[in-house]
Amino acid sequence: MGLKETKPKSPLNKSFGYAFSGIIQAIKSERNMKIHVVTALIVICFGFYFSLSGIEWLFILLAISGTITLEMVNSSIERAIDLATDQIHPLAKEAKDFAAGAVLIYAIFSVIIGIIIFLPKIVA
Numbered sequence: 130m131g132l133k134e135t136k137p138k139s140p141l142n143k144s145f146g147y148a149f150s151g152i153i154q155a156i157k158s159e160r161n162m163k164i165h166v167v168t169a170l171i172v173i174c175f176g177f178y179f180s181l182s183g184i185e186w187l188f189i190l191l192a193i194s195g196t197i198t199l200e201m202v203n204s205s206i207e208r209a210i211d212l213a214t215d216q217i218h219p220l221a222k223e224a225k226d227f228a229a230g231a232v233l234i235y236a237i238f239s240v241i242i243g244i245i246i247f248l249p250k251i252v253a
């Protein structure tokens with residue numbers, strides 16, 4: 130019998146606790162997470178300064194939450210691969226590079242959203 134069958138399910142409050150500690154641990158241990166969180170706080174301050182509309186906030190919050198979420202998934206994929214093998218393997222490389230590519234695509238999309246929303250307000 131594997132760990133999955135023997136381990137009882139965690140109560141909901143404990144699961145939330147694990148999730149929150151995962152977020153804190155990711156911010157503490159990942160340089161990119163720190164960059165994303167600081168950038169997000171700066172963008173949110175700009176958002177209040179420029180009194181963004183509801184739709185504009187929606188896009189900004191989607192960009193921020195999507196980037197941070199993908200960065201966490203990328204970091205967990207990196208850890209899972211490092212745990213699975215310490216060998217150099219083309220599949221390990223692809224898995225890590227695909228995950229990093231996913232973050233990059235969303236980050237570029239987020240920068241474009243930021244430019245579309247903030248640039249006209251800054252130049253006005």
Ligand SMILES: Nc1ncnc2c1ncn2[C@@H]1O[C@H](COP(=O)(O)OP(=O)(O)OP(=O)(O)O)[C@@H](O)[C@H]1O
Nearest residue numbers: 161207214215216217218219221222223225226229
């Ligand atoms: N086991 C492996 N086999 C083959 N290539 C690997 C392996 N581990 C890492 N790589 C290559 O090295 C790159 C860097 O891997 P690493 O685990 O150091 O991530 P990183 O880019 O430093 O991540 P971060 O800076 O977010 O911690 C990967 O994107 C991949 O191309």
